[in-house]
Amino acid sequence: MSARPQDSNRKRISLPTLAEMKATGEPIVMVTAYDHPSAQVVEEAGVDIVLVGDSAAMTVLGYDSTVPVGMDEMLMLAAAVRRGLTTPLLVGDMPFGSYEQSNEHAVANAQRFVKEAGCDAVKLERGGASVDRARAIIRAGIPVMGHVGLTPQTATALGGYKAQGKTAGRASQIAEEALALQAAGCFAIVFEAVPAAVTEALMPRMETPVIGIGAGADTDGQVLVFHDLLGIFGGHAAKFVKRYADVRGEMVRGVAAYADEVRSGVFPGAEHIYSIDPAELAEFRAYLAHEAPPGSGTFSHADWDWGP
């Protein structure tokens, strides 16, 4: 059913595919991507959902939180991912400030993700007013993914980047938000940094696929940030991150080896250089030495393509 690297006849992942995966208990694999090469990598690896997350603010744009990233930056990244992707469902993450103001503003920005970047769906954070925004966007024909628990766009109000739902009161609030987003028609909901036992208790109420990140093993799927799972991001990694590679270390090793070889004269080697016919070279040398004046027959400036 879902896309796997070995599948030669992969079908595009659709919303019914995801609902069916939940129904049959097949885990949904979601990952972020922010550019064309990372999109090609996740396509080839056979994931089900690709999120152009606003985590791009920190992983690729160098901001110190997800708050500053804007619509134009997100659209440029999402369009690059679209060009590298065919099979997974592509979700654009609505950045902070792009949907809070009004339903109309939220719908207009969601439409930009679909029209300008080719996204299949959008994601927005929190319950409360975001439930109205989600409903309005869905009514406008664009599928919406919800996001509850630790919502990084409002991390300051939540007391920082830490697990949510560790008290009965806060767990109930997360449950209410998730159920409201489900009732609004979200096709999936991300649970971030929620105690596994809270997720487990809530899952029987969830008809919509739940994708966890630091929410335990009882969700319908998992999501990780591309740069975290591959070890590209140099910053602090959250407890829920598992590193599957040390790509940053490999990149530093590669660039350092190149620098060493340039400095020691090993690079470029014979296999990296272009050759020239010896007669042409001799003529060129003669030109440099002014041994063959223009028009002498041996060499003419007319032989050169000087352009218009």
Ligand code: KIV
């Ligand atoms: O922006 C992001 O990468 C996310 C995922 C962590 C779900 O929202």
